[in-house]
Amino acid sequence: DAKTTQPPSMDCAEGRAANLPCNHSTISGNEYVYWYRQIHSQGPQYIIHGLKNNETNEMASLIITEDRKSSTLILPHATLRDTAVYYCIVRVAGSNYQLIWGAGTKLIIKP
Amino acid sequence: NAGVMQNPRHLVRRRGQEARLRCSPVKGHSHVYWYRQLPEEGLKFMVYLQKENIIDESGMPKERFSAEFPKEGPSILRIQQVVRGDSAAYFCASSPTGVDGYTFGSGTRLTVV
Numbered sequence: 001d002a003k004t005t006q007p008p009s010m011d012c013a014e015g016r017a018a019n020l021p022c023n024h025s026t027i028s029g030n031e032y033v034y035w036y037r038q039i040h041s042q043g044p045q046y047i048i049h050g051l052k053n054n055e056t057n058e059m060a061s062l063i064i065t066e067d068r069k070s071s072t073l074i075l076p077h078a079t080l081r082d083t084a085v086y087y088c089i090v091r092v093a094g095s096n097y098q099l100i101w102g103a104g105t106k107l108i109i110k111p
Numbered sequence: 112n113a114g115v116m117q118n119p120r121h122l123v124r125r126r127g128q129e130a131r132l133r134c135s136p137v138k139g140h141s142h143v144y145w146y147r148q149l150p151e152e153g154l155k156f157m158v159y160l161q162k163e164n165i166i167d168e169s170g171m172p173k174e175r176f177s178a179e180f181p182k183e184g185p186s187i188l189r190i191q192q193v194v195r196g197d198s199a200a201y202f203c204a205s206s207p208t209g210v211d212g213y214t215f216g217s218g219t220r221l222t223v224v
Contacts, residue, residue, distance in 0.1 A: 041217075041218075042218075043117075043204075043215030043216050043217045043218050044154065044202070044204075044215045045215070046213065087153060098156045098167070099154070099156065099213070100156070101146075101153030101154045102153050103152060103153055104153060
């Protein structure tokens with residue numbers, strides 16, 4: 001079973017910031033939060049990951065709460081090409097290679 | 112998803128036939144993973160291989176499914192005597208370290224008729 005909970009779907013207007021929440025209340029101290037996305041009919045694409053500090057890269061920002069029980073992925077200026085399913089994944093401690101995927105959030109960017 | 116090449120992109124097999132899915136990892140990556148995805152669901156881990164070795168096959172059905180990653184050539188996921196329930200998208204990922212830096216291929220969509 002996935003260790004994360006995400007809303008099944010969200011809409012966002014083009015040009016606005018898309019904020020995607022994720023709950024991971026049972027996360028362990030040495031587990032990272034990873035975000036991937038999957039555009040229709042393609043393989044998953046890595047976006048960002050973090051442990052406890054907020055992270056930013058050219059694609060997105062990741063905000064992790066102080067208690068690490070939840071996080072938010074922020075796409076600062078969403079475009080139509082950001083329409084995809086976004087997955088929040090907590091890496092399994094001790095089995096680092098095995099990513100456990102939930103159903104994700106289907107993000108639809110509207111013009 | 113540049114780098115990890117999977118072929119074929121689409122594969123149609125009749126029940127009882129064999130399906131062979133190929134995955135060429137990113138150049139220099141020696142760790143390969145196979146995942147299966149059913150419609151409207153997340154990916155499910157199947158198997159993790161390093162060159163010539165199966166590290167973890169805990170997610171792979173015990174019967175009809177096998178995987179290999181030979182010293183030379185692509186990784187192969189083989190499904191014998193396919194059934195309708197095997198219809199899914201199969202994704203391969205590779206990593207240089209086995210811990211991080213996963214790159215996914217575009218997947219093979221298997222349809223069993």
